[in-house]
Amino acid sequence: MTPTPLLPLDLGASLQRALLGYLPSAQSEDEAQRLAASVRWSIKHDDMSGSMLGGNKVRKLEFELAVALQQGATDVIACGGVQSNYARAACAAAMQCGLRPHAVLRADDPSQGDEAFGWHGNALLHRMMGTNVRLTGRVPFKTGLLPVMEELAASIAAGGGGRKAHILPVGGSGADGVWGYLEAWAELEAQLRDVSSSDRPSDVFVATGSGGTAAGLAIANALTGSRMRIHAVCVCDDAAYFLGHCDEMIEALGLESSMDAASILSVVEGFKGSGYGRTTAEDLRAMHGIALESGVLLDATYTGKGMLGALGCTAAALAGRDAASFGEAFHGLQGRHCLFWHTGGLFGAMDGMLSELMRSGEVPTAAAVEAAAPTSP
Template sequence: MFTHHLMNGISHKVISNVKQQNVVGIFMTRKCVLSVSAVSNHRCRHTHSGFTSNQLLSYTPPDWAKHLKMSPSVQVQLFQPFTPIQKWNLPGVPSDIEVCIKRDDMTGCALSGNKIRKLEFLLAEALSNDCKAVITCGGVQSNHCRTTAVAARQLGLETHLLLRSRIKDPCELGSNGNMLLNRLMGASMYLVPIKAQEKTDLIPRMQQLTNKLKKSKGIKAYSIPIGGSNVTGLHGYLNGWQELLDQGVINRFDDIVLTVGSGGTAAGISIGNYLTGSHLRIHAFAVCDTAAYFHSHINETLDSIGIDTVRSEGIINIHEGAKGLGYGISKPEELEFIKTVAKESSILLDPTYTGKAALALTKELMRDRSKFKGRRILFLHSGGIFGMFDGQLGDTLTQSSGADPLVQNWMNPDGEPTIY
C-alpha cells in the first residue's frame, strides 16, 4: 500500500509494505499541507503525533534531476525543511554589500546542520538494506559523526564512529562539544591517527569493523563516507537547491557562499545551480585540503551521475583562504571574529567551519571584489553549533573578560555595579 505526499516540490510515497523489521511501531500516515508565503516559500507542515521517523518514503528527484544516474529510491524524514533566509549584518563586509544567511543551522536541535539533509537518504538506504548498524568517520569534533549518531539512534541503529585524533588515550578525550552527544547516544568510538586517509586507512578499517559486527553479532552494517559525501548523499543538497529555488534565491541574490570540508554540500548546490540554468555564482571556502582536491571530488560525482557536459571548475569557485592553521585548529583572530559576530548579529558560528569561512569571505570581499558576481550574497550556514563548546571559545572569552567584564560580583546589596 502506498500513500502519496508532496514535500519540497517532490513526490513521495510512504512505503508501508517494506520488510517488517524496518517499520515496527509505525501506526500513522504523515500528512503534508502545502502553503505559499509572501516570498513564494512553499512550506511543508507535518503532523507528528504517533509518527516514527523510520518510515521509509519512496523518493523521486526534482524534475530537473530525474535523468541523473544512481539516484536513491528511498528517503526518511529527519529534519524540518525550509529553513529561513534572513538578513545578516555580518561585521567586516563593505557597506554596499548585502548579506543574507540561509539558516541550515536550524534543521533541528541535536540534528542541526547540513549533514542531516544527506543522512535522510543514506540512513534510508541502510534501513532498506536491513542494516542494523552504521559506520562512519570524521574528526573528534565532527558534526557529521554527531549527526549520524543522533539520527541513527532515532532510527534504532547502532553507531560506530572512526575518529581522527591527536589524542591516543581514550581517557583523555573528554566530553566537550560533539563528543558529549556522541557519548549520550551510546555511539561506539574508535580513535585513529589524525592523518589517516579515507581510501588507504579508514575504508579498510570500516570494512574490518563490518566483518567483525557480522561475525560477532550477526548484523549487517552500512558504511557512510566522510561527511556523507557520495552520490546518495548528494541528493540532500540537490533537494536543498530545490528548496532555495522555492525561496526565490535566483531573483534575490547574485552569489551563494558556503563552507566546504568534504565536498557533498558544495557538489549538490553547484550541480543544482548548473542543471536548473541558474546564473548565480557559487563559492565554497575550503577549511581543509585544496581547491584541486575538491574539484576532483565534484568531477568524480559528475561522472558518477552521468554529467559530461561540464567540469567542476566551471560551476563553482573554491577559495583556499579559509584553512588558517589547519582543519580544526583555530587562530585567536578566528575566535575573536566568532565572538564579534555573535555579539553584533546574534549568529553563532563554529570554529571549524562557518567561522573560518565567514571570516575569509569578509577578507575576500575587501581584497578582490571581482571574484563575486554582484553585491547580493547569500551565506549558507551549515550548522556546527556544538563545535562551539569544544573548549577553545570558552577559554578565549575567559581570557579576555578582564578587559571587558561581563560578569561582576554584586553579592553586597550596598555596592554598585559598573555599567559598560
C-alpha cells in the same frame, strides 16, 4: 519519500529519502543585514535543521540512511575526528531510524583513551547517545579509517543475529549524500519562486570540508539554470581537491557531458588560517565581533572560516587587494546580493577550545566591548 521533481534528473525516481531534518530551513535577511554594508546579505539557516541532527549533515544523511535501510542494515558506522559534526549527526540519525550507531574517530593520541576522546561538544553527545566509539590516530581515510570500519562491520556480522553494518563515507560526501544538497537547492529555488530577479541572490558562499555540500549546490545550480555563482571557502585541502571531488560527483550522476567542476564552482583558498580545526585569537575575535554585531553564531572550524572568507572576498575586492587566493569570488561583489549558507557546527564549537581563548582574555567580553563603546554626546 522520493526527491522533489524540480531537478531535471530522472535518477531521482529510484532514490529514497528518510525524512530526518526540520526542513525547509529558513532563508532570512534579518540578522544578515548587519554583516557588511557594501553587500546585501542573506543567510540560509541549515544550522537550524534539527538539534542533535542540525547542520548540513542531516541533508546528506536523509539519503544515505534511506539507502542503508533499503539494504537491510541494522547498524551504521561513521568516521571523522573526535569532534566530527558528521559522525555525531550520523549516529543521532541512525538512532532515529532504529539503527545502532558506531563511530571510528581520529584522535591525537588514541592510547589516552577517554581523555583523547574528551568530554565536550560532539564527544559528549556520543557519550550520551551510547555510540560505540573506536579511536584511531590521525590516519587517512582509505588506508587508515576504512580498514578499521571494515573490520568492525565484519565483527558485527560475525556476532550473528542477522546484523549488517552500513559504512558511511567521510563527511557524507559520496554519491548518495550529494543528493542532500541537490535537493537543498531545489528547496532554495522554491523559497525564491516569488522573488523578483533583481532581488534574488547572485552569489552563494559555503564552507567546504569534504566537498559534498559545495558540489551538490554547484551541480544543482547549473542543472536548474539558476546562474548564481557558488563559492566554496576551503577549511582544509585546496582548490584542486574540491574541484576533483565535484567532478567525481558530476560523473557519479552521469552528467559529465554537460558540465565540469571548474566552470560551475569557484573555490576560495585564502581563509584556512592555521589549519583544519585550528583557530587564532584574531579569527576568534572576528567571529565574536560578528556575533555581537549581528547575532549570527559561527563555529571556528567551518562556518567561522566560511563567513570570514565570504566577508574577506567582499573586503578584498573593495580594497583592490591581490586576487590570487580569492578565486572568482574576488571579482565584482560590490552591491550584489550574497547568500551565506550556514552549515551549523555549533556543537563542535563547544569542544572547549573557544572557552579557553575567551577565558585567556584575548577576546573582549560583551561587557568590555560595551564599556569601550563611545558614549553618545
